[in-house]
Amino acid sequence: MSVNSNTRTYIYTYACTGDEESLCGMELRCLFGREIPAAIFESGIRVDVSRSPFIKERIDVMYAGDSLEEIYSQTEQVEVQGQSFKVIFVKTNDLSPAEKIEYDERRVIEREIGLRIEGEADVNHPQLVYGIVTLGGRWYFGAYHKNKATWFRQMKKPRSYSIALSTRVARAAVNMAIPHPAGVRAIDPCCGIGTVMVEALSMGIDIVGRDINPQIVAGARTNIAHFGFSSTVTLGDIADIEDHYDVAIVDMPYNLYSRITPEEQLAILVHTRRIADRVVIVAIEAVDEMIADAGFTIIDRCIAKKGAFSRHLMLCE
Numbered sequence: 172m173s174v175n176s177n178t179r180t181y182i183y184t185y186a187c188t189g190d191e192e193s194l195c196g197m198e199l200r201c202l203f204g205r206e207i208p209a210a211i212f213e214s215g216i217r218v219d220v221s222r223s224p225f226i227k228e229r230i231d232v233m234y235a236g237d238s239l240e241e242i243y244s245q246t247e248q249v250e251v252q253g254q255s256f257k258v259i260f261v262k263t264n265d266l267s268p269a270e271k272i273e274y275d276e277r278r279v280i281e282r283e284i285g286l287r288i289e290g291e292a293d294v295n296h297p298q299l300v301y302g303i304v305t306l307g308g309r310w311y312f313g314a315y316h317k318n319k320a321t322w323f324r325q326m327k328k329p330r331s332y333s334i335a336l337s338t339r340v341a342r343a344a345v346n347m348a349i350p351h352p353a354g355v356r357a358i359d360p361c362c363g364i365g366t367v368m369v370e371a372l373s374m375g376i377d378i379v380g381r382d383i384n385p386q387i388v389a390g391a392r393t394n395i396a397h398f399g400f401s402s403t404v405t406l407g408d409i410a411d412i413e414d415h416y417d418v419a420i421v422d423m424p425y426n427l428y429s430r431i432t433p434e435e436q437l438a439i440l441v442h443t444r445r446i447a448d449r450v451v452i453v454a455i456e457a458v459d460e461m462i463a464d465a466g467f468t469i470i471d472r473c474i475a476k477k478g479a480f481s482r483h484l485m486l487c488e
Contacts, residue, residue, distance in 0.1 A: 182230040182304055182311050184211045184263035185223070190476040194343050195225045197473035197484065201347040211263050211306055221319045222346060222374055224339040228261060230302040233313040242303065242310045243283055249301070251290035257297035258284045259315050261304035272305075284312070325369050329397050330390035332364045336422055336453065340475045340482065342370040347471070347486050348418045348451040352376045357418040360409040360443065365391030367420050372400035380404040381412065409442045419447035423454040433461070440465035452485045462487055 185207075187195035199207040202223065203214050220229040234245040260277035272280075284303060285292045302315030326338045336344070345367060349355050352375060359367045362380030364387060371378040372395065379402055382388045391404045421443055424431045436458070443450050444466045452462065462469060467487035475482045 178215070179217070180213055180215055180232045180235075181217055182211065182213050182232060182261075182302075182306060182313075183218075183220070184227045184261060184304075185225045186210070186227055186263075187225045191225070191339075193473040194340065194475040194484070197471055197486070198223060198225065198343040198346050200471060201350045201486065208265075211265060211304070213306060213311075219374075220316045221321055222342075223318070224320075224322060224342050227263070227318055228302070229316045230261065230304055230311060231314040231316070232311045235309055235311050237309055239280065239283075239310055242312050243287055246284050246312060247287045249288045251288060251299055253290070254298035255291045255293035255296070256285075256288060256299040256301060257292065257294055258288075258301045258303060261302050261315075264305045265307065266305065321373060322370060325373060325398060328364065328366075328369070328394045330364050330393050332387070332390070335364055335366045336482070337477065338366065338370065340453075340484075341366045343475075344420055344451050344453060344484055345371045345374065345376065347484065348420050348449065349376055355417045357420065358412070358414075358416045358447065359420050359422075360412060360446070361421055361424060361439065362391050362404060363387055363422060365394045365404065367422065368402060368404070369394055369398055369400065371420075372402055373398070378402060381407060381409065383408050409439055409446075412442065412446050414446065416447045417449065419443050419450040421450055421452050423452060423458070437461050437464060440467070449486075449488050452483075452487060454483050454485075455481070457483050458485075 202218050203216050220226050234242055236242045258281045260281050280303060300315040301312065303312050322338050322342050349357055357371060357376060357378040359378060359380045362368055362382050365380060368378055368380045380391055385406055388404055388406045395402055423436060440461055462485065469485050469487050471486040473484050475484060
């Protein structure tokens with residue numbers, strides 16, 4: 172069955188550690204608008220595969236069938252227009268252990284499809300990459316996209332801060348806050364050294380930052396420039412922000428590391444409610460009552476663990 176381009180479907184695979192399950196689950200819910208099953212799933216929503224720290228690969232489905240023979244027949248229609256190509260068997264699937272397809276058989280399937288595509292196969296440097304995968308008892312074939320993991324380079328910042336969010340948590344938080352970036356204006360009003368801003372900017376998101384500490388502001392500007400991005404990071408209190416934004420991401424200052432009272436924390440949330448319609452709040456503990464007092468409603472939440480240390484992420488509107 173050839174897939175109509177107006178009803179394009181995508182197959183995604185993903186992976187996370189046990190400590191990341193809650194974080195990963197919420198990020199995927201925000202990106203795809205529903206609870207996502209383990210390891211592999213189908214969606215009509217197209218997400219850049221390199222946005223998420225958890226998504227591994229995506230197949231843009233061209234053909235679907237109940238058997239490999241159906242796929243083999245359909246792939247004879249593939250036109251590579253003079254470009255070299257490669258076919259990859261996606262190992263992640265929902266087959267039972269008894270149905271597992273071993274390495275040798277996967278290579279046979281790749282070759283069978285490759286022989287039916289008229290063009291030059293190139294396993295090392297192909298211009299086009301196609302994927303074949305099984306899910307829910309059916310087979311799917313289409314253009315294959317692998318996560319480029321671009322955020323790895325952003326883990327090594329010239330300015331660091333011991334309690335800054337990890338790059339993976341920051342990137343997931345951005346995806347929760349801004350699943351669909353087109354036309355969205357965002358702010359990080361307590362931006363620290365700019366970890367969240369760097370991740371947002373790397374995804375082409377329109378975001379500005381602010382912090383009350385002049386040394387931290389200088390560090391954020393240095394980090395943003397280091398990775399070749401451009402944005403505005405201003406010095407000042409959140410109370411002085413007059414502009415309005417679609418989204419804010421707030422990594423709350425912690426009593427554990429900085430001298431901030433509960434009253435000052437509440438003030439940050441109250442001002443965030445004033446300047447933004449939607450927010451992801453990151454805190455070292457659940458602050459439900461404070462969030463409610465600020466006028467927000469929590470619509471989703473998760474916990475990001477790292478050893479004995481946990482951070483709560485709460486999406487509010």
